[in-house]
Amino acid sequence: MPNYYQPEIETMPYEQLRELQNEKLLKQVRHVWDNVPYYRAKMEAKGVTPEDIQSIDDLHKLPFLSKADLRDAYPYGLLAKPLGDCVRIQSTSGTTGKRVVAFYTQHDIDLWEDCCARAIVAAGGTNEDVVHVSYGYGLFTGGPGLNGGSHKVGCLTLPMSSGNTDRQLQFMTDLGSTILCCTPSYAQYLAESIYEKGIRDQIKLKAGIFGAEAWSEDMRQDIQNKLGIKAYDIYGLTETSGPGVAFECCEQTGMHINEDHFIAEIIDPDTEEVLPLGSKGELVFTAIDKEAFPLLRYRTRDICVLSREKCSCGRTHVKMSKPMGRSDDMLIIRGVNVFPSQIETVLMQQGYPANYQIIVDRVNNTDTFEIMVEMMPAMFSDSLAKINEAEKALVAALKAMLGISAKVRLVAPKSITRSEGKAVRVIDKRKLY
Numbered sequence: 419m420p421n422y423y424q425p426e427i428e429t430m431p432y433e434q435l436r437e438l439q440n441e442k443l444l445k446q447v448r449h450v451w452d453n454v455p456y457y458r459a460k461m462e463a464k465g466v467t468p469e470d471i472q473s474i475d476d477l478h479k480l481p482f483l484s485k486a487d488l489r490d491a492y493p494y495g496l497l498a499k500p501l502g503d504c505v506r507i508q509s510t511s512g513t514t515g516k517r518v519v520a521f522y523t524q525h526d527i528d529l530w531e532d533c534c535a536r537a538i539v540a541a542g543g544t545n546e547d548v549v550h551v552s553y554g555y556g557l558f559t560g561g562p563g564l565n566g567g568s569h570k571v572g573c574l575t576l577p578m579s580s581g582n583t584d585r586q587l588q589f590m591t592d593l594g595s596t597i598l599c600c601t602p603s604y605a606q607y608l609a610e611s612i613y614e615k616g617i618r619d620q621i622k623l624k625a626g627i628f629g630a631e632a633w634s635e636d637m638r639q640d641i642q643n644k645l646g647i648k649a650y651d652i653y654g655l656t657e658t659s660g661p662g663v664a665f666e667c668c669e670q671t672g673m674h675i676n677e678d679h680f681i682a683e684i685i686d687p688d689t690e691e692v693l694p695l696g697s698k699g700e701l702v703f704t705a706i707d708k709e710a711f712p713l714l715r716y717r718t719r720d721i722c723v724l725s726r727e728k729c730s731c732g733r734t735h736v737k738m739s740k741p742m743g744r745s746d747d748m749l750i751i752r753g754v755n756v757f758p759s760q761i762e763t764v765l766m767q768q769g770y771p772a773n774y775q776i777i778v779d780r781v782n783n784t785d786t787f788e789i790m791v792e793m794m795p796a797m798f799s800d801s802l803a804k805i806n807e808a809e810k811a812l813v814a815a816l817k818a819m820l821g822i823s824a825k826v827r828l829v830a831p832k833s834i835t836r837s838e839g840k841a842v843r844v845i846d847k848r849k850l851y
Contacts, residue, residue, distance in 0.1 A: 422535045422571045427678050428733045432726070435734065439681055440473045442706035447471045447480070450712055453498040456491045457483070457714065474681060477704065478692050482715045485518070485746075488657065492516045499523055499710045509557040510656040510755055517557075520656050521710035527566065529707050533654075533662030533676045534567025540667045540674070540731070541625040541650045543597055545572030550595035550623075552586060552604060553630065553753075555579045559660025560630050560753070564599040567662060573597070580604065583611050591620040598626040601753045602633035602641060602649070606783035609644035623647050629654070629661055630753035631785075632741065632848075638670075651740060657716055658703050664738050669730055672737035679707045682736060683715070684724055687745035698723050700745045701738065719746045749844065751778060752785045754822045758843045761789060764815050770794060773834050779847040788825040789816070795831050 430438070448468045450457050460481040461467065470479055488496065497504075499521070506522045522530070538549065549568040553560025561579055568575040576595060578586055586608065589595065598605060605626055612618055623645055629652040641649045653673050654661035663680055664673035675682050684699040685692055693699045701718045705711075720741040729737065749756045758776060765774060773792040778785060791812065797805065805828055812826045835842070 422539050424532075424536065425732070428536065428674075428735060430678075430734060432734060435677055436474065438678060439706060442678075443474060443477070443681065443704070444468075444471060446704075446706045446708075446712055447714065449709075450498060450714055454496055454712075456487070456495045457481075460487075477681065477683065477715070480704075480715050482690065482702065482717050483713050484717045485719075488518050489516050493519050496711060496713070497521055498712050504710050507557075508559045508562065508656050508660060510559075518656055520659070522659075523709045526659065526708050526710055529679055530563060530659040530662060531566030531570050533659070533665075533679065534563045535570035536567075536676065537627055537650070537652050537662050537665035538564070538567050538571050538573065538597065540665055540733075541597060541627050541648070542668075543568075543571050543573060543625070547571075547573045547596045548576065548594055548622075549573040549597045549599060550576045550578060550586075550590055552578045552580055552598065552600035552608075553661075558753075559654065559656050560599075560601075563654065563660040563662055564627065568599075583608065587611060587615065587617065590623070591617055594622045596622055596624050598623055598645075598647070600626075600628060601630045602628040602637055603631060603752070603780070603783050603785060605641050605645070605649070606637070609641060610783065613644070621645065625650060627652050627665070631750045653738065653741075655703075655716075655718060657711075657713055658705050659708065663703070667729065667731035667733055671729075672725060672739050674729070674733050674735040674737055675724075677735045680705055682724060682738065684722070685717075687719075687721075695724055695726060695736075698742065701741075719744050719748065721745060747844065749776070749778060749846065751787050752822055754820065756787075756820055756822070760819050761816065764812070764819050765791060768812060768815055770812075771831075773832075774843065775834050776844045777847070778844070785848065786825070787822065788827060790827050790829050790834060792831050792834055793828045797828070798831060 451468045464481050466479050503523050504521045505524050507519050509517045509519050551561055551564045555561035565577050576589055605628055626647050626649045638649045650666040651673055652661050653664040664675040666673050681704040683692055683702040684697055685702055687700040701720045701722050703716050704714050721743045722741050723739045725737045747758050775790045777788045809826045809828055817823050
């Protein structure tokens, strides 16, 4: 087997795994109670103490955490270790400009990289492989996570980051990359570029590990056919560490959750009732090993199904389906989390009415992102040059908030269709599921 395969953990019988989870959960609840006043107050408000949690069966007694809590507790309110014990932060955008900031001790990073290493091994990786990491680096978790996992496996790691496609292809051919890690839309773009340059016979890729945005089974087949690889899904959240929380194996029928580090639940997003295995609902995670940022019962807002059906790969960890949608209004565009509320915040700050519409599509395997904004009445008589300048100013303000560029189109006042019910803010034309 590959040099990083961990059968003693990944093929552990469920009963034994449950004992391990129980032990870790009790320690983690005590750790959070003692060190995170914000969450302790939530427990007290619910009348729960650490002594009330004796096993996973009691998990439902604990209060949930949500994106709103991360915003309210920003930046240090959920930190469970002294800053002197923390060695890194990673971050993603927040709903109103405040970013989600996750803290890591060295122990946390080691566990995160272990999870990513498992994903690479599940995709057929060994220390003989060349792992080409084209996820973004910096604050985004994609690049650092797969980079560290690749090191754990012992692969030659190419920390390419995103963009500069000519350089990507040069290194891919010259160094013989065998495993590609990036967003699925960028994988499709690379495939098209490979064919345009006529270098398909120089590509040695055998597998791809793709995540950070939603992608369909049709898209998987297209990538596999164009690149001659097996395309594997990977799942993660900055809040719970990053990619590697769950990953696909050779079956490609769902992602194994690393249950020795995370306990997964499915709840009804409206009633918050815990649903039985096999039910479709919102995914909730409890991190039972994280030291610095140990979120308990974090609501991901992703809709999926959990299954414990026997897997031919031998792994016994529960599988989660590919997310089927969201229980909130978040969009994932070019791998970036975008909330309509962020856009509304910018428009209001710039003096525009909150009448807008977001149009997302996928053209040539790249997400397009357009925002129609109603002009202020006084602007309607402005010259075309002034309107163009106003659009450019909005583009810059939105990029500062979102981290990605959007096309802005100012339209006449009251020209966006009104609704007597919930306003139709988003038109997503992509085939994602």
